[in-house]
Amino acid sequence: MGELSTEPGITWYDVLGVLPGATAEQVQHQHDAKTRLLRPELVAGAPSPVIAAASRAREILGTARRVLADPANRARYDETAGIHRHGGGLSPPGSFPSEPGAEQPDVDFIGSDAGSEVLGALLMLGDWMTPQHPRQPRRVAVPDVRGLFYSACLGIAGKLGFRLDTDRLTKHPMPVDGLVVGQSPGPAAQARRGSTLTVQVWHPPARSADSGRVTS
Numbered sequence: 424m425g426e427l428s429t430e431p432g433i434t435w436y437d438v439l440g441v442l443p444g445a446t447a448e449q450v451q452h453q454h455d456a457k458t459r460l461l462r463p464e465l466v467a468g469a470p471s472p473v474i475a476a477a478s479r480a481r482e483i484l485g486t487a488r489r490v491l492a493d494p495a496n497r498a499r500y501d502e503t504a505g506i507h508r509h510g511g512g513l514s515p516p517g518s519f520p521s522e523p524g525a526e527q528p529d530v531d532f533i534g535s536d537a538g539s540e541v542l543g544a545l546l547m548l549g550d551w552m553t554p555q556h557p558r559q560p561r562r563v564a565v566p567d568v569r570g571l572f573y574s575a576c577l578g579i580a581g582k583l584g585f586r587l588d589t590d591r592l593t594k595h596p597m598p599v600d601g602l603v604v605g606q607s608p609g610p611a612a613q614a615r616r617g618s619t620l621t622v623q624v625w626h627p628p629a630r631s632a633d634s635g636r637v638t639s
Contacts, residue, residue: 433566433582434504435487438575443506447492454488457572460599465627472569473592473625476604479570565620567610573601573624584616589624596626 436443439453461477469477490500500506563583568576573589580587591601605623608614 433579434506435490435500436506437578438483438487438571439491440572440574441491443501445491447494450488450491454484454492457484457600460597460602460627469625472604472623473602476570476602476625480572480602483570560616562613562615565606565608565610565612565614568603568606568620568622569610571603573603573622576603576622580620585614585618585620588619588621590621591624591626593626593628595629597629599626601626 436445439450439457441449441453445453458481461480466474466477489496491497565585566579566583568579571579577587592604593601601624603622604625607621614620
C-alpha cells in the first residue's frame with residue numbers, strides 16, 4: 424500500500440495493493456496474483472468460513488480490477504475519491520463529503536456486488552480520519568474485513584487506530600499473503616481506538632516436498 428498507507432480513506436488501490444500511478448498491466452497482475460491464491464484446488468476441503476471469504480474476495484478483487492484497469496473508469500473513480508493528479512503528481516486522497524446534502528459517490532459506477540459494500544463501508548469510516556475532525560471519536564465502527572487479504576487489512580486497521588492480533592489457521596502455510604476469514608469484534612460493532620481487532624487468517628496449505636500433496 425506504500426504511500427497511501429498513511430493517508431485517510433480506504434481505496435480500491437489499497438485493496439489490490441497498488442499505487443494510483445500503477446499501469447493497467449500492474450493492476451491486472453496484482454488481481455491475478457491474488458486470485459491465484461483462491462483457486463478451487465487450494466480452497467477445496469477448507470472450512471465453510473474460508474469458502475465464504477474466498478468467494479467474497481473474488482468479488483472484491485473483480486470489482487477493484489474493473490474500476491482500476493479501465494482508464495475511463497479509473498479517472499472517474501479517482502475524481503470521486505479525491506485522488507487528483509496535478510502536473511504529474513498525486514494529491515492525497517480525501518474522504519467523501521459528510522455534510523447533509525453533500526454529493527455522494529456514484530454507487531452504480533463503483534459496483535453493486537459485495538466488493539462495493541465492503542469498500543463503501545470503509546470509505547465512510549475513513550471520513551472520520553480527515554483533518555477537519557481534529558477531535559476524533561473515541562469509538563469507531565469496526566469494518567468488515569472478511570474477504571480481504573491480510574496486507575490490506577493491516578493497512579485498514581492502522582488507519583482506524585486498531586491494533587491487529589492475528590490468529591493463523593493453517594499449520595503449514597504457503598509463504599504468501601493470507602486471507603481474512605473471521606474477526607472479533609464483528610462488523611459494525613463499536614470499539615475504542617487503540618483496542619485490538621483479532622482476525623482469523625487462512626493461508627493455502629503448503630505442499631509436501633515428498634509427495635506433492637497439500638498439507639494442512
